Amino acid sequence: MTAPSSGETETEKPAIVLFRHDLRLADNRALSAAADTGKPVIPLFILDEVSPGIRPLGGARRWWLHHSLAALDKALKELGATLILRSGQTLAIVDDVLEKTGADMVLWNRRYDPPAIEVDTALKSGLTDRGIASAGFEGQLLHEPSTLKTGSGGFYKVYTPFWRALAAGDEPRAPLPTPKDIRGFEGTLASDTLSHWKLLPTKPDWAGGLRESWQPGEADAQRRLADFIDGALEDYADKRDRPDRENTSRLSPHLAHGEITPFQVWHVLSGLGDRLGDNVLKFRRELAWREFAWHLLFHNPDLASANFNRDFDAFPWRYDETALRAWQDGKTGYPIVDAGMRQLWETGWMHNRVRMVAASFLTKHLLTDWRAGEAWFWDTLVDADAANNPASWQWVAGCGADAAPYFRIFNPVLQGEKFDPHGDYVRSFVPELAQVDADAIHRPAAKKAQKSAPDVKLSAAYPVALVDHREARQRALAAYQQLRGAHEHHSDQPRKRRQT
DNA sequence: TTTTGAGTTGTTCGA
DNA sequence: GTCGAACAACTCAAA
Numbered sequence: 001m002t003a004p005s006s007g008e009t010e011t012e013k014p015a016i017v018l019f020r021h022d023l024r025l026a027d028n029r030a031l032s033a034a035a036d037t038g039k040p041v042i043p044l045f046i047l048d049e050v051s052p053g054i055r056p057l058g059g060a061r062r063w064w065l066h067h068s069l070a071a072l073d074k075a076l077k078e079l080g081a082t083l084i085l086r087s088g089q090t091l092a093i094v095d096d097v098l099e100k101t102g103a104d105m106v107l108w109n110r111r112y113d114p115p116a117i118e119v120d121t122a123l124k125s126g127l128t129d130r131g132i133a134s135a136g137f138e139g140q141l142l143h144e145p146s147t148l149k150t151g152s153g154g155f156y157k158v159y160t161p162f163w164r165a166l167a168a169g170d171e172p173r174a175p176l177p178t179p180k181d182i183r184g185f186e187g188t189l190a191s192d193t194l195s196h197w198k199l200l201p202t203k204p205d206w207a208g209g210l211r212e213s214w215q216p217g218e219a220d221a222q223r224r225l226a227d228f229i230d231g232a233l234e235d236y237a238d239k240r241d242r243p244d245r246e247n248t249s250r251l252s253p254h255l256a257h258g259e260i261t262p263f264q265v266w267h268v269l270s271g272l273g274d275r276l277g278d279n280v281l282k283f284r285r286e287l288a289w290r291e292f293a294w295h296l297l298f299h300n301p302d303l304a305s306a307n308f309n310r311d312f313d314a315f316p317w318r319y320d321e322t323a324l325r326a327w328q329d330g331k332t333g334y335p336i337v338d339a340g341m342r343q344l345w346e347t348g349w350m351h352n353r354v355r356m357v358a359a360s361f362l363t364k365h366l367l368t369d370w371r372a373g374e375a376w377f378w379d380t381l382v383d384a385d386a387a388n389n390p391a392s393w394q395w396v397a398g399c400g401a402d403a404a405p406y407f408r409i410f411n412p413v414l415q416g417e418k419f420d421p422h423g424d425y426v427r428s429f430v431p432e433l434a435q436v437d438a439d440a441i442h443r444p445a446a447k448k449a450q451k452s453a454p455d456v457k458l459s460a461a462y463p464v465a466l467v468d469h470r471e472a473r474q475r476a477l478a479a480y481q482q483l484r485g486a487h488e489h490h491s492d493q494p495r496k497r498r499q500t
Numbered sequence: 501t502t503t504t505g506a507g508t509t510g511t512t513c514g515a
Numbered sequence: 516g517t518c519g520a521a522c523a524a525c526t527c528a529a530a
């Protein structure tokens with residue numbers, strides 16, 4: 001307890017900068033603000049899994065977090081500061097650090113998932129009570145969810161008007177550079193050891209494919225952005241739906257961890273002028289989908305647990321653990337679905353187009369509650385975030401905001417043939433099908449053919465299709481039909497009277 | 501207040 | 516093989 005001596009000047013008292021979903025140095029407003037004060041800076045990451053409502057990170061994100069924190073610490077050391085790691089309840093930890101260092105200021109970048117907002121609101125009022133200066137800055141989203149409103153003052157429930165409002169607004173601010181000078185804190189301050197947090201898997205170590213696929217940290221986030229701008233962006237509008245090609249940015253996990261900001265991405269795109277016109281537009285619209293999901297979560301705290309469209313509360317989901325498990329394992333017998341699910345397991349990521357097909361298959365072909373799929377993605381995706389994961393699952397399932405209409409049921413064979421025309425994507429994740437020609441690779445093996453005369457080329461190891469597409473489609477349509485019937489039946493409201 | 505136009509990503513069927 | 520319509524109404528957002 002080394003309380004600061006009373007003779008110290010204000011600039012000698014350190015400022016705490018909290019790191020959470022912003023594991024970067026550039027375009028970090030809290031960090032820049034702290035650096036500008038001239039105070040010694042204490043970068044602090046609190047692993048808070050005890051505050052109420054906080055959803056524990058999934059396995060893949062824990063892996064990422066470990067490496068991202070290591071990268072952040074390394075980068076901070078080059079500026080002369082050391083990252084302090086602590087675990088526990090946020091305000092209690094901050095209190096402890098304040099007491100031990102004499103810090104008189106706490107700065108952070110805002111978060112937008114409702115439990116985190118509660119933590120930060122309590123933090124703010126606790127600090128105010130203690131007479132400690134504090135401030136939260138924008139940074140994770142281009143637009144504060146509380147400010148973007150429809151003409152009647154509500155939040156947007158349809159994407160296109162949301163996009164128009166976003167696009168019609170002012171150009172997002174320019175990103176901040178990495179602070180040039182940070183005064184490190186000279187005193188001693190205890191920190192947890194990263195490895196003791198056991199964020200990495202051990203038995204079994206399932207992270208081999210993640211290590212091969214990703215390099216967490218700010219430096220690689222910038223590298224990926226630069227590579228994307230110089231390469232795949234050129235035919236992004238045409239080719240982004242092709243999982244067999246490297247035509248997406250793969251920035252999602254970096255954005256999810258705040259290793260890069262949407263301001264940085266937007267700004268680089270603005271600097272390109274009109275040269276890549278439609279490609280830039282399409283990519284910006286993807287960024288806007290991320291914003292839309294956060295907007296929805298901000299206004300719907302139970303987005304991950306409750307149907308956005310409450311009519312779906314009566315939906316007759318099936319609870320088939322065996323089918324769910326087969327889907328998770330990539331053993332549904334539908335090659336594009338299985339390739340996607342195995343890509344997810346192996347690399348912690350799945351191509352967007354394939355996510356839609358795999359999610360549609362689980363919710364419609366298998367009639368499994370979207371929440372089971374959302375939970376699996378939450379655990380296995382390196383980019384799972386509290387907004388995009390549930391919002392996207394609800395969208396596919398048909399119960400979400402601006403959702404796909406119920407009769408839009410992906411045909412996994414057609415989707416495979418259309419977006420993986422040579423079968424390269426399937427072959428790279430489903431070794432059982434490595435020898436199958438492009439014209440047959442997306443077709444599930446017919447039960448009869450495989451039983452009576454197993455074709456070596458179609459490999460007996462590859463599972464028979466869990467369901468017949470045609471039958472499953474009919475079953476899904478019937479289930480939705482039942483929902484509509486139930487809705488009419490239970491509705492208290494009289495149907496709108498016909499105009500005469 | 502009422503009206504109007506519109507709504508990420510599809511599939512199937514039948515002419 | 517190609518093409519347009521049906522699939523279902525409903526809610527949203529803005530005029």
